[in-house]
Amino acid sequence: SESLGRLAAAGDGEGRAAVLLFLTDGLPTVGETNPDAILAQARAAFPARARAFVFGVGSDVHTVLLDSLAASLRGARDYVPEGEDIERRVSSLVDKTRHPALTDLALAVEGVEISSLQPRALPDLFRGGEVVVAGRYAGSGPATLRVRARGRDGERVFERKVEFPERAEGAEFVDRLWAVRRVGFLLDEIRLRGRSAELVEEVVALGRRHGIVTPFTARLVLEPGMDVMEESANLGDPRFNADAPFEGAGSNADIGIGGGAGGVFGGRRGGHRNLRMEGGAGCTAASDPGIEWLKRSQNPGGTWGDAGGDPGTTGLALLPFLGYGETHRTPRYGKNVRTALKYLKEAQDAEGCFGPRTGQGWFRRHLQAALAMNEAYGLTRSPLFEGSARAGTGFVLAARSPDGGWGSGVRTGDSDPGTTAWAVMALWSARSGGLEVDPAVFGAARTWLEGAAAGGDPATSRAILFTRILCGADTADPAASAALTAALGSPPSLAEGAEAWWFGTLTAFRIGGDCWKRWNEAMKGSVLGVQRRDAGMAETGSWDPQGPSDADSRLRTTVYYTLCLEVYYRYAQVQAGKGKH
Known part of the structure; x- marks a missing residue:
């Protein structure tokens, strides 16, 4: 209390918003x-x-007190375990809060009645950030949205005329987004102010209606085969029991989704439910056994792969779980995700590299592990994974060759399209999850890829095209159009290998339109038909390797084909069905 008093006195400046940092290493x-x-x-x-x-x-902190303090003063809280670099964590926040764009935001709507806004108190808006508000409205027709805020030059008002429909078709995800945030708010209320029958009843009702796993609905069977809620394992880190990212409500991890994930990761909220809607029952019937086979194939230490596993294979095998909407806190596969991420963090060296820098392909293995860690952070925004994701991303950036691509190691100058594709995906995932990546990096990679040769390999040609699209290439551009025809123009064959199918599926889906329709039908017709369905066998749910490379193992083949079936909600379409092809 003494320290807080001194902070309060120091922060009482006229006409400006004081940002106060309070670090504590124990109970009062x-x-x-x-x-x-x-x-x-x-x-x-x-x-x-x-x-x-x-x-x-x-580990000996009063989390309820700190959460309440941050909530009362419209700030945020974080938990730093012993041994982690405190200075880096604090510096990251200081860099973010150094550039406030707008403070004291207030939203008003004229023309319809709004209620249950989440978040109830709008946070400050910092440069490069965004504020997402979800709520309910009654009525329909034209209305005016008005946002009042305080900027550097005083009060500012933003107005926009909008039309509220009686019912918005195709926007069901907004209802679930609101429900997730509402449940997070209610769980915070219960944790901070005590349990009441009314609050618990609302949490249970929302959990049942929207398929949200909470501490009060964890023992409801929401999906066939879903396990009951497991006890949280903290893996030596207090934040596994108090997951409170700055961007969202502290209880988001308790509802099975983690903290402020949104944007490109938001489509994974419904996970396999989205797959059922977009891909059809056949895709669900194939992806579920594929995930189950991967679960059975995990090694005792949380790894995947032969001879005890390695970071690259483990990262690759994690991707279908993350694409499924699973996190370290979800009930069905949370243990698998948790132990794998723990292994990756322990395998990371001081410079951010995942695993030893020995043997052929070590850097590709780092990229696959970095992609998984970045997706885990982007999906949860949990501070548990932020440091590892930042360090892994930093190592990717440090390894970039002078020509703008990536090769077999750190600045080796032997850039190749496949490695560059994995590097761009890892960086794209990092930036999408809120980490800083200079846009010029993507521009340089795109320039290098435009001159890269695939050498007749279908996987490489499709990887080049998909990566160029991630880097901002216009698919209507003549050069991109020619590359698209070369990469996706011929009917695909299973003999090309699962990785080629995956990059082709990513590319076709990103483009959309007739291109995606044709590819999707071919993909479902071929991939679904060759999955092992012989009940009771060890291979049930997997795919036999059929590609030309020794790298096409059963594990990798199953990973890639499962990822193909998850594409409906893993990435957004750039053309939204308007693709020329």
Whole structure:
């Protein structure tokens, strides 16, 4: 309480929003020790426009007190385990809060009645960020959205005329987005202010209606074969039991999705439910056994692969689980994801490289592990994975060759399209998840890829095209159009290998239109028909390797074909059905 008083006095500046950082390494033991009294003093002492960002250091912290403090002062909280670099974590936040664009945001709507807005108190908007608000409305017709905020030059007002339909077809995901945020808010209320029958009933009702796994619905069987909620394993890190990213409600991890994931990862909210809607029952019937086979194939230490596993194979095998919408906290496959991510973090060296830098293909293995870690962070925004994702991404950036591509190691100058494709995917996932990646990196990679040769390999030619699209290539451009025809113009064959199918599926789906329709029908007609369905066999749910390379193992083949079936919600379409091809 003494430290907070000094912070409050220091932050009382006129006409500006004070950003206060508070680090604590334990429970309140000196002076005032009653949490309620400390909160009351803080609310009274801090200036109205202050923002408190609270860091709990170590494992012996009062998480409810710190969560309440951050919530009361419209800030955020984070938990830093012992041994982690505190300075880097604090510096990251300082860099973010150094450039506030708008503060004291308030939303009003004229023309319809709105209710249950989430978040209830809008956070400040920093440069490069966004604020997503979900809520309910009654009525329909024209309306005015008005946002008031305080900027550098005083109060600002933004208005927009909009049309509220009686019912918006095809926007069911908004309802679930609102429900997820509402449940997160309710769980925070229960955790901070105590359980009440009314709050629990609303959580259970929303969980049942929207398929959200919560501490109160975890023992409901929401899907055939879904396991009951397991006890959380903290893996030596207190934040596994108090997952509270800055971007979202602290209880988001309790509802089976992690923290502020949105944007490109938001489509995974419904996971296999989305697959059932977009891909059809056949895709669901194939992807579910594929995931189950991968679960059975995991090694005891959380790895995948022969001889005890390796970071690359483990990262690759994690991708279908993450694409399925699974995180370290979900009930069905959370244990598989949790142990694999723990292994990857332990396998990472001081410079961010996953695994030893020995043997052929070590850098490709790092890229696959980095992609998985970046997706895990992007999907959850959990501080558990932020440091590892940043370090892995930093190593990818440091390894870039002068020509803009990536090769067999660190700045080796022997760039090749396949390695460059994996590097771009890892960086694209990092940036989509909120990590900083200079856009010029993608521009340089695109330039290098435009002159790269596939050498007649279908997987490489499709990887080049997909990566160029990620880097911003226009598919209507004549050069891109010619590459598209060469990569996807001929009917695909299973003999080309599962990786070629995966890159082709990614490319066709990103383009959309007739190109995707043709490819999708061919993919479902071929891939679904060769999955092992012989009940009771060890291979049930997997795919036999059929490609030309020794790398086409049963594990990798199953991973790639399962990823093909998850494409409906893994990436967004760039043309939204308007593709010329």
